[in-house]
Amino acid sequence: MDRLLDAFRNGSVHLRRPEVARMVVEALRYHEQTLQHYRLHSYVVMPNHVHILITPRAPVSKLMQSLKRFTGLEGNRILGVTGQPFWQDESYDRLVRDDREFERIVRYIENNPVSAGVAASLEEFPWSSAWPIDNRPQVVNLPHSATDVGTTATFPTLLA
Numbered sequence: 001m002d003r004l005l006d007a008f009r010n011g012s013v014h015l016r017r018p019e020v021a022r023m024v025v026e027a028l029r030y031h032e033q034t035l036q037h038y039r040l041h042s043y044v045v046m047p048n049h050v051h052i053l054i055t056p057r058a059p060v061s062k063l064m065q066s067l068k069r070f071t072g073l074e075g076n077r078i079l080g081v082t083g084q085p086f087w088q089d090e091s092y093d094r095l096v097r098d099d100r101e102f103e104r105i106v107r108y109i110e111n112n113p114v115s116a117g118v119a120a121s122l123e124e125f126p127w128s129s130a131w132p133i134d135n136r137p138q139v140v141n142l143p144h145s146a147t148d149v150g151t152t153a154t155f156p157t158l159l160a
Contacts, residue, residue: 012048013047013048014048014075014079014086015045015046015047015048015049015050015127016047016048017078017079018126019078020075020078020079021045021126021127022127023071023074023075023078024045024050024071024075024127025043025045025127027067027070027071027074028040028043028050028052028067031063031066031067032054035066036057037056037057037058037063037066037067038054038055038056038057038058038063039054039055039057040052040053040054040129041053041054041055041102041106041129042105042106042109042110042129042130043109043128043129044109044110044112044113044125044127044128044129044130045127045128046112046113046116046118046127047118051108051109051112052109053096053102053105053106053109060093064091064093068086068087068091071086071087072085072086072087073086109128109129110122110128110129110130111130112128113125113127113128
């Protein structure tokens with residue numbers, strides 16, 4: 001699935017637009033910090049899909065519904081369309097079982113723009129948790145503990 005998405009031949013590429021990608025990143029942070037739906041460990045907003053690594057604090061189906069509903073409506077508003085689906089109905093999630101798998105998934109998510117040929121380096125791609133932010137100390141990974149239960153999810157935009 002990820003290889004198909006990374007080829008950019010599947011789905012719309014609305015997330016390539018900076019104002020749409022920025023909105024999705026802001027929504028990811030809002031759902032973590034304000035709504036406290038999850039603890040966000042890693043994310044990337046690719047041109048036609050999003051990867052997140054979270055520790056959920058609510059049922060995954062409910063938090064994904066909330067996140068996709070808001071970003072879909074707001075994405076369509078930015079694009080100037082109404083009544084059109086923005087995301088595919090399905091999201092692909094799976095449980096992360098140990099620290100080794102957790103670290104592998106963080107590397108996969110944060111390297112996804114480089115692996116897919118969207119960016120030459122991690123620092124060049126602003127829509128990722130790997131991108132430097134001036135107001136936070138840079139660390140290899142966002143903090144987590146062995147007691148965190150991680151879930152990774154991929155949600156693609158609507159198939160074209």
